[in-house]
Amino acid sequence: MLASERHALELDAADPLPARRAEFCVPPVGTSGASAGEAAYLAGNSLGLQPKALRARLGTELDDWARFGVEGHTEATRPWLPYHELLRGPAARLVGARPEEVVVMNSLTINLHLLMVSFYRPTPRRHAIVIEDSAFPSDSYAVRSQAAFHGFDPGEAIVRLAPRPGEAALRTDDVVRFLSEEGERVALVLLGAVNYFTGELFDIDAITAAGQAAGAVVGWDLAHAAGNVPLRLHDSGADWAAWCSYKYLNAGPGSLAGVFVHERHLADRGLPKFAGWWSTDQRTRFEMAPVVTPVDTADSWQVSNPPILAMAPVLLSLEMFDQSGMPALRAKSVRLTGYLESLLDEMCAVATRRGAPEVITPRDPERRGAQLSVRISGRDVGPLTRRLRGEFGVYADARRPDVIRLAPVPMYNTFHDCWRAATALAAVLDA
Numbered sequence: 001m002l003a004s005e006r007h008a009l010e011l012d013a014a015d016p017l018p019a020r021r022a023e024f025c026v027p028p029v030g031t032s033g034a035s036a037g038e039a040a041y042l043a044g045n046s047l048g049l050q051p052k053a054l055r056a057r058l059g060t061e062l063d064d065w066a067r068f069g070v071e072g073h074t075e076a077t078r079p080w081l082p083y084h085e086l087l088r089g090p091a092a093r094l095v096g097a098r099p100e101e102v103v104v105m106n107s108l109t110i111n112l113h114l115l116m117v118s119f120y121r122p123t124p125r126r127h128a129i130v131i132e133d134s135a136f137p138s139d140s141y142a143v144r145s146q147a148a149f150h151g152f153d154p155g156e157a158i159v160r161l162a163p164r165p166g167e168a169a170l171r172t173d174d175v176v177r178f179l180s181e182e183g184e185r186v187a188l189v190l191l192g193a194v195n196y197f198t199g200e201l202f203d204i205d206a207i208t209a210a211g212q213a214a215g216a217v218v219g220w221d222l223a224h225a226a227g228n229v230p231l232r233l234h235d236s237g238a239d240w241a242a243w244c245s246y247k248y249l250n251a252g253p254g255s256l257a258g259v260f261v262h263e264r265h266l267a268d269r270g271l272p273k274f275a276g277w278w279s280t281d282q283r284t285r286f287e288m289a290p291v292v293t294p295v296d297t298a299d300s301w302q303v304s305n306p307p308i309l310a311m312a313p314v315l316l317s318l319e320m321f322d323q324s325g326m327p328a329l330r331a332k333s334v335r336l337t338g339y340l341e342s343l344l345d346e347m348c349a350v351a352t353r354r355g356a357p358e359v360i361t362p363r364d365p366e367r368r369g370a371q372l373s374v375r376i377s378g379r380d381v382g383p384l385t386r387r388l389r390g391e392f393g394v395y396a397d398a399r400r401p402d403v404i405r406l407a408p409v410p411m412y413n414t415f416h417d418c419w420r421a422a423t424a425l426a427a428v429l430d431a
């Protein structure tokens with residue numbers, strides 16, 4: 001029953017939060033006739049889908065640029081000079097912050113660097129940076145380059161915390177234990193709140209508290225958390241965080257990123273920052289003074305004037321999240337991911353003759369977001385995901401050699417998408 005297509009369709013029909021799939025451009029699959037249709041797109045943790053409304057939004061900015069030229073800074077439909085302020089409220093709601101604690105700017109790794117300029121203040125005795133052993137490579141490269149920039153040996157300064165032997169995901173308890181035992185040498189903790197590889201959701205409050213109790217600064221990479229799980233950054237006490245908006249936030253490839261700096265740091269004039277003309281108080285910006293007039297908001301981490309064509313998709317996305325609401329999206333996400341998990345357990349265990357695929361994402365819904373990472377030992381997942389897409393119209397992400405990632409995104413995925421993905425995987429494994 002669970003594994004029948006009809007059941008999946010019934011779940012969709014009965015769901016209290018119907019997917020907003022029709023508002024997105026879902027990649028087409030099949031060429032014509034009965035096989036033509038839409039993909040089961042479970043790759044929104046890599047790149048979210050395009051909202052159909054975006055074309056008109058971008059058109060408005062292009063039209064305003066054509067019509068007003070430079071005067072668009074004040075006369076555009078949404079004037080460009082204060083444009084980033086439109087994003088502040090919805091971005092703050094998304095991550096559980098106060099409006100003055102957030103700003104949308106740059107891309108993620110650039111923001112990690114700008115924040116580390118302020119919050120990685122190493123000394124000879126305390127210069128370690130703690131990351132996950134399976135941190136996304138960009139974070140790993142960024143922290144290594146920061147340590148080297150300050151004259152430390154990255155091989156010694158960067159502590160990579162690995163899961164216990166035989167386990168795939170790093171436990172929050174183990175991070176906390178490390179920080180209580182060895183925290184006196186740690187300057188900065190920088191973890192992915194949802195790990196990109198395993199899909200594990202860490203306990204942000206517990207790790208933040210443990211890091212700060214040890215005297216370290218605690219920052220979070222929310223690339224896989226923003227728009228995926230509810231966040232309460234302000235209350236968690238986290239020192240800072242940064243996220244991109246091209247995954248669960250559907251703002252388009254390489255789109256702009258977000259930054260959170262906790263209120264308690266906003267008026268700290270002693271923090272080093274890299275500055276530009278957007279760092280200064282906007283009320284006096286055009287007096288063209290040679291020295292920055294500081295502002296006590298996250299805006300003071302801005303450097304350049306923001307790209308409006310890149311901000312328009314983020315604004316639209318944040319409006320959609322405001323409309324749906326993270327609590328409802330999370331509730332749906334738990335249902336969708338749990339359903340996919342049961343299907344994988346049921347169908348793939350029966351289908352494969354070479355050992356069942358293993359879900360390496362934590363089984364506890366509290367310890368994960370939308371993503372399930374599935375290890376398929378002994379199979380090269382590159383060709384396997386190509387077959388899933390080519391033969392079944394199922395988009396999954398290959399992490400070679402043997403892990404695929406499937407992310408049912410509550411904003412646009414359906415129970416039927418999950419059913420298609422599990423059925424296709426079972427068929428491919430059985431072949």
Ligand SMILES: Cc1ncc(COP(=O)(O)O)c(C=O)c1O
Binds near residue numbers: 107110138139223224
């Ligand atoms: C966890 C994590 N951090 C950092 C990045 C790099 O982001 P960007 O290229 O936008 O700087 C990614 C990209 O997928 C990511 O998943």
